[in-house]
Amino acid sequence: MIRIAIANQKGGVGKTTTAINLATALAATGQRTLLIDLDPQGNASTGLGIDHAARDYSSYDLLIGAAPLSDAVLHTKVPKLDIVPATQDLSGAEIELIEVAERTHRLKRSLDESAARWDICLIDCPPSLGLLTVNALVAAQSLLVPLQCEFFALEGLSQLLTTVERIQGRFNPTLSIMGVALTMYDRRNRLTDQVADDVRACLGRIVFDTVIPRNVRLSEAPSHGLPALIYDHRCVGSEAYMQLARELIDRLPRPDMAA
Template identity: 70%
Template sequence: MTGNSPDCRIIAIANQKGGVGKTTTAINLATGMAAVGRKVLVIDMDPQGNASTGLGVDRAHRALSTYDLLLGEATVAEARQETVVPNLWLIPSTIDLSGAEIELVDMEQRSFRLKTALAEACADYDYVIIDCPPSLGLLTINALVAAEGVLVPLQCEFFALEGLSQLLQTIDRVRGNFNPMLGISGVVLTMYDKRNKLSDQVAEDVRSCLGNLVFETVIPRNVRLSEAPSHGKPALLYDHRCPGSEAYMKLATEILRRMEAAVEAA
């Protein structure tokens, strides 16, 4: 646990490789959790702001953002916005966040800015989902320091495991230096194409390498998942019957079962 609240779980969704379905996972996992009654906050830590767009908050309506949160110029309560999904709030991102990496360098407790900002607010939510940028810089470090678990999306492609060791090393360093409770919540295989034998081979290789860390649920390659953000909606609202939406609903159920069973066992 992070020490923020005994009832709040903070999950960072991270992979320094781009295009692996990180933001799609953040949006739809959060929506799936909210759909079954959990109170969820999404924090968009990527300067590109795709999670914000995908949850229906356009750039003109991001007066306060993650940038303001990290610099201590806004609280979570001030920066958060309601989304199109009941029980789901968002702290949006703006392009200003791209400069935060430089501004944070000289700040006190630069790696703890997000953790500090969440300390009092976390009790208002059951889950906080942090969508990290495709890098291992200070923004991602802040997410890992604040989180109790890391969810890693892995694309079902030939180089799926390439770079994973670098992410795992970063997680180990954060655990050793800043956040001893940080663990890996799990690995989710994305963009799975059942028509492609390579997808099966990659899935088999990842499972043999990482074992039970890999979620049973696999996210298929699905055009409706790609279309949904342009309509400002999670796929679960855009087309709840498409294979991608059904998979993310199943993933949300699997993660809730795993995490809440672990809390009860503790």
């Protein structure tokens, strides 16, 4: 099972929107897809129409060992897309895990138990670099970074890349950066073009060619409990995420590398 963490310690960069719509696009190509909601806000779960009352088990239960992955998984309205939802219990997980052995490997251990059930797993991380995100980076093979087209974008990215280097050195030497996706692109704003050019000049080919535009339909879709790709597959935001998914698929490791 290929595992990709979607992370950025800065909030409001389109991280969860990216996780939901990429997961939907991958499932649409026939990939058996699992989305892990690791954000205490649970926005990925809500955005896929998972009612709070249905979240008997969550990613919190995986981390503390209260339930196996098979019990925490829920089917979504999207064929071939499953989710492990999040609840606010995750907010206290970092404190509860302080004295737990191998606390950085709890998610990896849970995923290892059922790795053959899905082809690909996306992990939606919280907007921080705490223990929840560390668990995601230890469990993942690759990292995808949504990066908002704004002035301070690169400043926050350097902190995330430093964290990745530490994870590689201590816990997960095979972790790689799959790519950086530019989000909230506004063609009417000249600063947006400048930021995008600066990011590409700094990071080169690691930046995806596709940019995700600011789009009202992307913002509306979660309130209906649907990915934008289903809510309005013809809007520019949906078309951009479908194109990004094509690029992502081209960068996926070969099956023999993703066991």
